[in-house]
Amino acid sequence: MARARNLKPGFFRDAKVVSCSFQARILFQGLWCMADYMGRLKYNPMEVKMEIFPADDVDVPACMEELNSTGLITMYHDCSGAALVQVTNFTKHQNPHVNERQDRNKNPIPCLPGPDEVARSDDEEGEEKPTVEQQVRDALVVLREYSESDPADSLNLIPDSLFPLPDSGFPRTDPPPPAGSAGKQRKLTYPDEFEQAWKEYPKRPGNNKRDACKAWEARVKAGADPDDILAGVQRYAAFCRITGKTGTEFVKQGATFFGPSEHYLDDWTPPPPDGKAPPSNHTGFSDHEYTEHLPDWAKEA
Known part of the structure; x- marks a missing residue:
């Protein structure tokens, strides 16, 4: 799994999600991480199980059928017969990192074709376009290279995912301003x-x-x-x-x-x-006569 994704609070109360088994719900979340920036992935039951349930006895095909029947995903095949999956409303609920969508030269990165593209690929005429098979091959190369990149990059959360989207049930807050900007702490004043x-x-x-x-x-x-x-x-x-x-x-x-x-x-x-x-004020005591005021009998003593 090479991507961090958003998990919104509404997920746990969604009617379609709660109608699925517990294993299917976990699988659904795992598919987000395996999918490209359009929410599409190549479907191989064994690969999916090793990515999401490497140590669990889970029937992945049965769970996939649950998700497909509830409309959470769409399972389809391209012209070559390769099995593909489209996560429903993926682009509505996810905000993929820009590095997934374009390369360093700002060129769009290939993605897997969607169900609609596959359906109309045979009917389009005129301008020459890459075949669906070529789109799949290009996209799979990108997916493989992205997954084999620096593990530290693949484990980092996408920065945008730290700030909930408006439809997540929580207000979206902007990231804190950088140091030295207008958000710098005001100078203290003293009386x-x-x-x-x-x-x-x-x-x-x-x-x-x-x-x-x-x-x-x-x-x-x-x-x-x-x-x-x-x-x-x-x-x-x-x-x-x-x-x-x-x-x-x-x-x-x-x-x-x-x-x-x-x-x-x-x-x-x-x-x-x-x-x-x-100098001390307590001096000159020896210069005073302290017996002059004493009675005679005291002086004789």
């Missing part, structure tokens, strides 16, 4: 207050702006003042600049800084430039 805070936030590798904005918006929604957040960013930027952390992985991720821990409220007082600790 002006966040843009200002992000502009002054210390740089670091891997800082995700979108995640940072989500955290910033969550804080603002919870009642935080954007001006307070901006002031915290400015303090933190000065701290990172003085400590030499700007541009390194030691800078907090924006999503963390604006997160629930509210690091923008921290003091972020940078250490003095000489590296010494700032």
